[in-house]
Amino acid sequence: MAMRELVTGGAACAVPGSSSSSSNPLGALANAIIGSSSKTQGSEFLSGFRSANQNGFADAWDEIQHQNQIPPHFDQFHGPRPAALPQPTLDGPPQRVLSSFLHSFVGSSHGSIPFRPTSLPLLGLSDGDKQCIRDRSSIMARHFFADKSEDFINAQVNALLSSLEIDSDARVKGPMPGRFPELEDYWNESQGMVRPGAPAVDGWITEYSQHRAAHGDPDAWAHSFEQQHGANGWASEFEKEQSQLTSIDQMRGVNIPNFEAMEQTRMLAHTLAQNNDPKFQNSKFLQFVSKMSRGELIIDDNQVKPVASGDWAAEYQQQYTGGPSWADEFAHNQAINPKWDFNDLLKLSHGPEQWVNEFSTEREQHGSADDQWVNEFSKLHVDDWAEEFGQQIGENSADNWANAYDEFMNEQVAAKQRSDASRGVYVFSDMNPYVGHPNPLKEGQELFRKGLLSEAVLALEAEVLKNPENAEGWRLLGIAHAENDDDQQLTCNKERISMQAIAAMMRAQEADPANLEVLLSLGVSHTNELEQAAALKYLYGWLHNHPKYGTLATPELSESLYYADVSRLFIEASQMFPEDADVHIVLGVLYNLSREYDKAIESFQTALKLRPHDYSLWNKLGATQANSVQSADAILAYQQALDLKPNYVRAWANMGISYANQGMYEESIRYYVRALAMNPKADNAWQYLRISLSSASRNDMLEACDSRNLDVLQKEFPL
Amino acid sequence: MANSTKLKSDALLELMKQHLTTDAGKQITKKIGLVYQINIAPKKIGFDEVTYVVDLKIGEVTKGSYEGGKPDATFSFKDDDFIKIATGKMNPQIAFMRGAMKVKGSLSAAQKFTPDIFPKPSKM
Numbered sequence: 029m030a031m032r033e034l035v036t037g038g039a040a041c042a043v044p045g046s047s048s049s050s051s052n053p054l055g056a057l058a059n060a061i062i063g064s065s066s067k068t069q070g071s072e073f074l075s076g077f078r079s080a081n082q083n084g085f086a087d088a089w090d091e092i093q094h095q096n097q098i099p100p101h102f103d104q105f106h107g108p109r110p111a112a113l114p115q116p117t118l119d120g121p122p123q124r125v126l127s128s129f130l131h132s133f134v135g136s137s138h139g140s141i142p143f144r145p146t147s148l149p150l151l152g153l154s155d156g157d158k159q160c161i162r163d164r165s166s167i168m169a170r171h172f173f174a175d176k177s178e179d180f181i182n183a184q185v186n187a188l189l190s191s192l193e194i195d196s197d198a199r200v201k202g203p204m205p206g207r208f209p210e211l212e213d214y215w216n217e218s219q220g221m222v223r224p225g226a227p228a229v230d231g232w233i234t235e236y237s238q239h240r241a242a243h244g245d246p247d248a249w250a251h252s253f254e255q256q257h258g259a260n261g262w263a264s265e266f267e268k269e270q271s272q273l274t275s276i277d278q279m280r281g282v283n284i285p286n287f288e289a290m291e292q293t294r295m296l297a298h299t300l301a302q303n304n305d306p307k308f309q310n311s312k313f314l315q316f317v318s319k320m321s322r323g324e325l326i327i328d329d330n331q332v333k334p335v336a337s338g339d340w341a342a343e344y345q346q347q348y349t350g351g352p353s354w355a356d357e358f359a360h361n362q363a364i365n366p367k368w369d370f371n372d373l374l375k376l377s378h379g380p381e382q383w384v385n386e387f388s389t390e391r392e393q394h395g396s397a398d399d400q401w402v403n404e405f406s407k408l409h410v411d412d413w414a415e416e417f418g419q420q421i422g423e424n425s426a427d428n429w430a431n432a433y434d435e436f437m438n439e440q441v442a443a444k445q446r447s448d449a450s451r452g453v454y455v456f457s458d459m460n461p462y463v464g465h466p467n468p469l470k471e472g473q474e475l476f477r478k479g480l481l482s483e484a485v486l487a488l489e490a491e492v493l494k495n496p497e498n499a500e501g502w503r504l505l506g507i508a509h510a511e512n513d514d515d516q517q518l519t520c521n522k523e524r525i526s527m528q529a530i531a532a533m534m535r536a537q538e539a540d541p542a543n544l545e546v547l548l549s550l551g552v553s554h555t556n557e558l559e560q561a562a563a564l565k566y567l568y569g570w571l572h573n574h575p576k577y578g579t580l581a582t583p584e585l586s587e588s589l590y591y592a593d594v595s596r597l598f599i600e601a602s603q604m605f606p607e608d609a610d611v612h613i614v615l616g617v618l619y620n621l622s623r624e625y626d627k628a629i630e631s632f633q634t635a636l637k638l639r640p641h642d643y644s645l646w647n648k649l650g651a652t653q654a655n656s657v658q659s660a661d662a663i664l665a666y667q668q669a670l671d672l673k674p675n676y677v678r679a680w681a682n683m684g685i686s687y688a689n690q691g692m693y694e695e696s697i698r699y700y701v702r703a704l705a706m707n708p709k710a711d712n713a714w715q716y717l718r719i720s721l722s723s724a725s726r727n728d729m730l731e732a733c734d735s736r737n738l739d740v741l742q743k744e745f746p747l
Numbered sequence: 748m749a750n751s752t753k754l755k756s757d758a759l760l761e762l763m764k765q766h767l768t769t770d771a772g773k774q775i776t777k778k779i780g781l782v783y784q785i786n787i788a789p790k791k792i793g794f795d796e797v798t799y800v801v802d803l804k805i806g807e808v809t810k811g812s813y814e815g816g817k818p819d820a821t822f823s824f825k826d827d828d829f830i831k832i833a834t835g836k837m838n839p840q841i842a843f844m845r846g847a848m849k850v851k852g853s854l855s856a857a858q859k860f861t862p863d864i865f866p867k868p869s870k871m
Contacts, residue, residue, distance in 0.1 A: 617871065685869050723863045
């Protein structure tokens with residue numbers, strides 16, 4: 029199942045651009061269901077719009093009708109599977125072609141038959157879909173063909189990808205949120221020019237649709253859950269089953285015909301919301317449909333009436349817990365196929381153990397998003413469920429299941445404790461060639477030394493996956509992220525924002541609480557993020573744990589830290605051993621914290637006399653000079669750092685910042701592009717590049733920036 | 748010992764203040780020519796707000812409300828959101844629609860309040 033998810037792409041949050049619920053079998057099913065019921069009840073309601081010649085609407089309608097012809101996909105994962113390998117079906121709707129094609133790819137692993145490229149009809153895959161399939165298939169192929177040579181695997185994957193017309197290494201990125209021309213309307217609204225009706229609700233609707241447009245998927249918890257765990261994952265189905273019950277409860281007392289209309293419009297609104305055109309997103313029509321779907325408007329005696337807008341959360345809930353038709357259909361399907369054909373799912377993935385492994389790896393990768401999930405899940409009488417499930421699949425596998433499940437729950441609890449203890453949750457890369465490497469730490473150190481920072485990150489991730497208590501692995505991983513300027517904020521779960529460098533360093537500190545380098549790094553990272561209190565805590569920790577200066581630190585101080593006390597201690601320390609570069613460095617960081625930049629510069633310069641070949645020290649000096657608007661000096665310092673370490677991405681990005689802050693936007697663009705060429709994941713640099721491009725009136729290149737097209741940018745702005 | 752306030756925005760506005768004294772900063776003043784008042788709240792908009800005036804008529808950043816009349820536009824943010832907007836992590840228009848940024852005053856003035864007027868902090 030994890031297997032299926034990997035293949036068909038249960039989009040992890042690491043793939044922000046993957047939009048389309050069109051590749052989602054459940055979505056297709058839902059569409060099919062809604063199509064059938066709206067035929068009987070909805071057509072009258074809808075035909076009014078049709079005559080109004082709304083193009084978008086007509087398309088959406090046709091799409092729904094078209095979807096309706098697909099037999100429900102349910103039987104693919106619910107019903108008994110034919111014993112023979114399914115042959116790819118190359119006609120029918122794209123969804124089906126893709127699905128059967130991927131099945132035939134999976135099937136080819138059983139017979140070790142070379143997979144042949146096939147010419148397929150046009151599938152209309154989005155870039156996000158493609159990226160997903162590409163990433164997932166390369167990983168999964170290594171599982172399927174574990175006993176085969178790398179060449180064989182690559183050939184298989186290439187055959188798959190070329191059939192799907194996916195470029196095997198293209199950079200596919202999601203669109204950046206654009207600007208919205210309708211701003212003015214909302215502006216006027218907020219300024220008191222109230223339109224009749226409920227403006228707050230209007231604003232909300234639009235924001236909601238914007239949000240959909242911006243992220244390409246609804247932000248409902250349920251939905252993101254579905255994406256992460258695979259639309260066709262068991263958990264998701266379980267959830268649906270539960271929500272069936274919930275929604276029936278909620279339906280009591282609700283006017284049933286209106287509820288149906290709501291349900292139909294909901295699907296319609298959902299389909300329409302897939303259209304990313306901002307104009308369309310803001311159209312009155314969509315707003316109308318959205319309102320209908322949330323029950324804010326009802327149709328009574330052929331008149332449209334607003335409903336007092338209540339607690340929207342409740343409505344939202346209604347929307348996403350699934351309506352009556354869905355529930356009915358589900359129950360119906362359950363009746364036909366009372367058993368989940370679990371064995372087939374197992375076959376797909378080399379037996380239970382493998383499945384368990386995969387499941388737990390998935391867990392780790394998805395990490396932080398799961399707290400809510402656990403909460404939700406535990407509400408749902410999990411024990412009953414586990415038992416019931418056990419009965420269905422027989423004794424042996426039931427044990428495996430129960431174990432896997434226990435393991436999973438334990439992990440969840442542990443993960444939760446961890447994340448409560450520390451803000452940062454490290455999120456591992458999806459695809460890591462170094463997993464299974466005999467000595468990933470050595471490899472990582474070597475790569476780091478060579479300046480291949482992104483590769484070093486992967487190797488070090490493999491190391492800490494293998495040895496989670498290896499402080500040195502975590503430390504170097506944190507350093508590599510910082511030097512690589514990997515500052516993307518991971519917001520899998522909306523509330524948790526973590527930065528990889530900090531998250532890794534925190535794990536290093538857990539493993540080795542007294543490590544001086546780790547404490548200093550944490551102090552520096554938090555200073556960069558302008559988090560004074562945390563920075564102060566770690567810098568004081570450095571002093572406290574230092575063999576030479578530990579005596580200066582008085583224990584009672586660690587409870588409530590005041591900047592003045594800490595800096596006094598460090599000044600004292602620097603007088604004890606003026607030849608110790610480290611203490612000058614920490615002092616320099618401290619002065620950054622209090623924005624006494626002149627003193628900070630002095631401290632770093634003192635340290636540099638003692639340690640002139642420390643590239644990160646040159647960068648610290650440069651950053652300090654830049655932050656005290658001595659950008660010209662900063663550039664000289666960064667140059668020193670880059671002479672010592674040419675792949676120091678952070679220094680390249682800092683160069684760009686210093687040029688931009690001097691108003692030299694053309695120059696800054698070149699440096700940002702250079703940094704990004706070395707690490708395309710440096711999100712800050714992308715944002716700054718965008719700003720520089722518009723400041724330099726290079727709006728012609730904004731599109732390349734938004735689509736993260738480095739080839740174009742590098743050609744246009746060589747350094 | 749400099750000030751020990753807890754707002755991240757303090758650091759950025761301090762940088763802005765210095766920045767406005769440079770040639771590049773003077774260009775911004777010349778280009779914008781408007782007065783913005785910025786209210787920054789540590790946790791929730793409207794509570795414990797610290798007020799700054801970014802005067803891009805004369806090129807100054809001062810703490811406290813504007814005393815020269817009515818600012819062209821007044822913004823309210825949470826501390827974190829202001830940082831996100833000023834560093835280009837969040838589009839001001841999206842922030843506005845999400846309610847992460849409240850605005851009073853003239854729209855044309857507010858629309859000139861974009862990330863490119865702020866200097867970017869460098870990282871050690």
